[in-house]
Amino acid sequence: GAVVSQHPSWVICKSGTSVKIECRSLDFQATTMFWYRQFPKQSLMLMATSNEGSKATYEQGVEKDKFLINHASLTLSTLTVTSAHPEDSSFYICSARRGEGKNQGNQPQHFGDGTRLSIL
């Protein structure tokens, strides 16, 4: 099955630090990757949609300058939380969807195992 790897799985850092999270599709090419944020006992909230080679599309209320997304290749997208503060502490999850063209809609999203970010 489709495998999406997310790294690191857990990071603790001091306030003001920038943190980069990587999301890789290991066995397929992902034209689109999504970044979510999940608070404890809550659902996933879409932060942004990332298409390879183009700028990410951010959801309303998500700060573009705070959460930098780069999708430089068909297998890698990165999320950088810049100048992180305690309120940025959360579980960040990426997903990847393979394929392109008219069959895009038939392809499910495959999720990574998430990154637990704790800002002290």
Add this chain to the structure above:
Amino acid sequence: QQQVKQSPQSLIVQKGGISIINCAYENTAFDYFPWYQQFPGKGPALLIAIRPDVSEKKEGRFTISFNKSAKQFSLHIMDSQPGDSATYFCAASMSNSGAGSYQLTFGKGTKLSVIP
């Protein structure tokens, strides 16, 4: 505005019983309805998915029932096992082109506990 409403919030089922989770959607443009299973500290894993052209899909112990006219779909877990204890999310997406296409709209989740 919550576009996908999921119930119940939590569910306790005896081992061997049937677990039923319901979802209702509002946007008639949705044409893909997956269910995800999430264990603590892990990302969601795709369990089963359905499209509006069928009313039911079964994969092993998991069945999706879909009612297009009522804009509702449900997940049935037959012969529930303690290992099924997890949080289940229903979701919906649309495959037309344009802004918002292919994005998943999630329900709020159901925490299932299967007791021995």
